[in-house]
Amino acid sequence: MEMSKSSFKFACKSSPFSPSHPDFIILPDDYDDETVVLKPDDHLSQVVLPSTSIPTIDMKIDHGSLVSKISDACENYGFFQIINHGFSRDLYQQMMDVATDFFGLPYEERAKLYSDDPNVSVRIETPRLKLQNQNRVRMWTERLLHPADPTHEDDYIHLLPENPPRYREVAAAYSKEITDLICRLWGLISEGLGLETNYLQTRLHGSSKFCQTVNFYPPCPDPELTMGVPVHTDIGVITILQQVQGVSGLQVIKDGKWLAVDPLPDAFIVNVADQLEVMSNGRYKSVHHRAVTNQVTSRISIITFSRLNNDAIVGPIEDLINEEQPAIYRNYHFEEFLKEFSKQLETRWNVKQVFQLHPST
Ligand SMILES: O=C(O)CCC(=O)C(=O)O
Numbered sequence: 448m449e450m451s452k453s454s455f456k457f458a459c460k461s462s463p464f465s466p467s468h469p470d471f472i473i474l475p476d477d478y479d480d481e482t483v484v485l486k487p488d489d490h491l492s493q494v495v496l497p498s499t500s501i502p503t504i505d506m507k508i509d510h511g512s513l514v515s516k517i518s519d520a521c522e523n524y525g526f527f528q529i530i531n532h533g534f535s536r537d538l539y540q541q542m543m544d545v546a547t548d549f550f551g552l553p554y555e556e557r558a559k560l561y562s563d564d565p566n567v568s569v570r571i572e573t574p575r576l577k578l579q580n581q582n583r584v585r586m587w588t589e590r591l592l593h594p595a596d597p598t599h600e601d602d603y604i605h606l607l608p609e610n611p612p613r614y615r616e617v618a619a620a621y622s623k624e625i626t627d628l629i630c631r632l633w634g635l636i637s638e639g640l641g642l643e644t645n646y647l648q649t650r651l652h653g654s655s656k657f658c659q660t661v662n663f664y665p666p667c668p669d670p671e672l673t674m675g676v677p678v679h680t681d682i683g684v685i686t687i688l689q690q691v692q693g694v695s696g697l698q699v700i701k702d703g704k705w706l707a708v709d710p711l712p713d714a715f716i717v718n719v720a721d722q723l724e725v726m727s728n729g730r731y732k733s734v735h736h737r738a739v740t741n742q743v744t745s746r747i748s749i750i751t752f753s754r755l756n757n758d759a760i761v762g763p764i765e766d767l768i769n770e771e772q773p774a775i776y777r778n779y780h781f782e783e784f785l786k787e788f789s790k791q792l793e794t795r796w797n798v799k800q801v802f803q804l805h806p807s808t
């Protein structure tokens with residue numbers, strides 16, 4: 448969808464659509480704030496060419512190679528794209544179509560779903576970031592959040608947007624197929640860690656949940672002054688993302704440089720999130736990433752997060768720790784992690800560090 452600057456109005460009522468409004472202006476990486484994890488540094492803002500981007504993995508290759516490529520990517524990048532993953536091409540496109548139609552709805556229609564209350568399970572929000580000595584500022588994005596849990600379909604499907612009319616049906620079908628793909632990835636990741644194929648499936652059974660966000664980044668008059676999503680790591684187990692073709696925006700840190708993750712047809716981007724880094728005892732990396740905006744074209748990403756229930760106990764997997772490789776993290780309830788996350792929200796993004804046994808090392 449091409450959408451000109453003036454045609455999109457944020458559902459967030461308090462903020463006019465103007466980059467000169469203080470609510471919307473954030474500095475990119477150069478705010479010198481000790482609570483910000485990534486320090487300003489010339490090479491940090493350098494985006495390298497897509498040819499040196501994150502690995503692309505063809506899921507039709509032989510099983511052994513697939514396991515080892517995924518494992519390498521989780522260790523060295525924390526991110527990879529998958530192609531030939533078997534996900535229905537029609538559903539992939541339909542989900543992008545209903546997402547595009549949703550953000551093409553008039554402001555009044557979207558505004559009905561607007562809420563800043565994180566306890567509202569289906570809502571639209573414009574995320575904020577807190578900068579040192581300043582108020583919270585809003586990001587240049589509007590996102591629709593909702594559960595994506597096929598086993599609790601009845602609980603939330605009736606809360607999903609009524610418009611476009613096919614949103615509910617498509618989102619329900621998508622959540623089934625995407626969570627199957629996530630489970631397959633759990634299996635491959637378990638094997639990569641040297642565990643039984645069903646290790647993560649069994650370990651996470653009954654304590655995991657899935658949620659989805661549809662992120663919409665309208666064209667931004669001055670992308671240098673704003674951020675779509677500021678630097679962060681994801682807090683769940685793994686994340687899987689599809690993005691609209693032809694528009695770049697997602698950037699991932701590798702060796703102190705930003706890599707642009709340009710869209711590939713029909714691909715998903717998969718990344719290690721904080722809980723998997725902890726469970727793998729630091730072997731797999733939950734890597735900092737961000738989404739930037741551009742002046743010309745709107746961008747959509749559809750993201751499914753595999754998260755945990757509050758009472759889930761997380762810690763390094765017993766089989767992965769020994770005398771040579773002692774536990775780096777302590778065990779905790781996911782709820783504790785969420786509390787720390789809320790404390791750090793909008794200021795800094797390095798929650799897992801707090802759970803390290805020897806933070807100085
Ligand atoms: O939109 C994107 O490409 C990335 C967004 C993201 O990282 C997130 O919402 O966690």
Ligand SMILES: [Fe+2]
Nearest residue numbers: 679680681736
């Ligand atoms: Fe993310």
